[in-house]
Amino acid sequence: MAQNDYETVDVVLVGAGIMSATLGVLLKELDPTLKLEVIELMESGAIESSNPWNNAGTGHAGLCELNYTPPAADGSIDIKKSVTINTQFEESKQFWAYLVEQGIENGSFGSPKSFITPVPHLSFVRGQEGIDFLKTRFQALTKHHAFSDMEYTEDRATMAKWMPLMLPGRDPQEAIAATRVMAGTDVNFGTLTKHLLHKLSTQPDAQVKCKQKVNGLERNGQGWRVSIKDLQNGGQRTIQAKFVFLGAGGAALPLLQMSGIPEGKGFGGFPVSGQWLRCDNPEVVKQHEAKVYSQAEVGSPPMSVPHLDTRVVDGKKSLLFGPYAGFSTKFLRHGSLLDLPLSIRPNNIGPMLAVARDNFELTRYLIKEVMQSDEKRLKTLRGFYPLAKTEDWRLEVAGQRVQIIKKDAKHGGILQFGTELVAAQDGSIAALLGASPGASVTVSIMLDLIKRCFPQQVKSEQWRSKLNEIFPAMAEVLASDAERYREVQARSDELLQLNEPAMA
Template identity: 40%
Template structure:
């Protein structure tokens, strides 16, 4: 059975690796627009690297008055734990030589100011009651918060009302490094094929259920045929689905997100002092 995967980022590479592990007879080809795996949204400076564990992301726990919903946070955290199990399997197999090359323990914090302190307190109460988050801590004490995230608190007046939660067992995931190593294993050991410099223009599904994938490859028009199609193209998945004219594609939507990662020159000692990812309220 022939499988086409669009995108050699963390999603496409994970799917290809997992599928080939479970069904070695599959013929899997990944089509990637860029020149290397994990070079788009999966690269370390193109995402926050939290793994979306829900330790610190307030948008996973919506509040309605005095009621907070933690169901989404629990589901996302459980999914991340499954991902970690798969990565551990790859490490045990020797597919990834050194786990610290892509995953490291890092403090996850949420920091809010006075208008949102009660909301964070409620979030802490509900989440810490579940064993996923039983080690979460909450504080309104300036010095304690500063001990968690020193540079974030530098320059703030002591009288400013702030609150924070911390989970010491959070992770920093370099999805770019993980994708590179997984792609190397998938191609060299599992027989997955990757074609770079391939821009997918549109996809069609014929009445028999197979797929025709139209691409622009190094300036030439090339067609691929597949029994199974997996679209893991990040933001590029939306125009591909839109052009497919498939009824189920109408159920998908998205919204634009703007952001900027700022980089500062720091010493190794400063980096050791500040191993934390801190989220605020948007």
């Protein structure tokens, strides 16, 4: 078939989760003339990891996550990762605030209360070692302007006010401590994704197509020929795109492999599924208004950090506790058990075997998690909420996190718990691998993608001035300039209505 027989677009975004939705809206803001198509295999967007019940909805800002500030051998604390995540989350907030402000003028975006809610972020530790760590962390973090409002306590009466469910029934001799930051948030990334997709689909030359699956990628002189299967009516179509983003969540890896780009060689995926205990009993739910993060067990991976969370989804409050890890060979919650075996290639089998060899602790942890009984899960919950009643909690399945396996000169292969953007050298295709810290820092990840894949356009006056309009201050400025941080945060908080009382 001749080249001209294909529909031609500038941008194809594979998958309709928070990543593609964010990139699509950002690109259309920068260049409204771009012709763009989002292709989603499910019946709507935000069904996989971006669905509110498939993730914890924590607006990760480094306020409560103890694994972002691991202690060094000498006991000191490096706060770099917390500062980075915090200021990247402020980039996300600036983008959402910009969209909300525009929406006030022309109704193009949903209300902030539908997707972001102020919920204090707390860290909670037990035992003297944990207390020493938390105090050192508190002293290190509060020197930085992003964390100057953090409070610390070892006083049980104060903790009883901060987290009323967590003190009654606890051994009075148990040594405990907590920190609190009132400026934390719960984010419904599903509703946010839907607002973004709606905004996109109401613009000229932008379409969101569901029940369609990308099943072929072929490079040619003009970019990429993308093959798409129509899952509703059957049939196959092909579109020609100058740029393709593989925002397919856990399924980005097989698509990256399908593209055949050399930059994608050697990557593998290790899926870890999640489960939560969920409580909707209003009598219990109303007693906890916080996200309380603690420390992961020794030998367990960072995403297993236990937390007791207030969730606000579609105007209703619930509590989530977990996550409990599980093992499944699927790359998506609605994926296939063959996903993992089919992703094994001659170029990634070495790194995958090296990871299997070097991560015995992780394997042991996963086996223990998979084998654990309901009673054992409740016992873990009772370490947080001692008087938790079995009948108030039910087990729910969360999303899949496909951790990155990549080549490593020293070990042969390593397991990486963050995210990684893999882009072709010519910038014509990019894939997002990995899961954490995820949705909270989507905007920073997509800004990085734009710089790498649209280097010429980013230098243009049009793109530069639009970026300055959307982002009054980027993460690096926010990290170093206390006054600017406060100004920009105050403006975002006002537009996102985060200064108003948290919840009824």
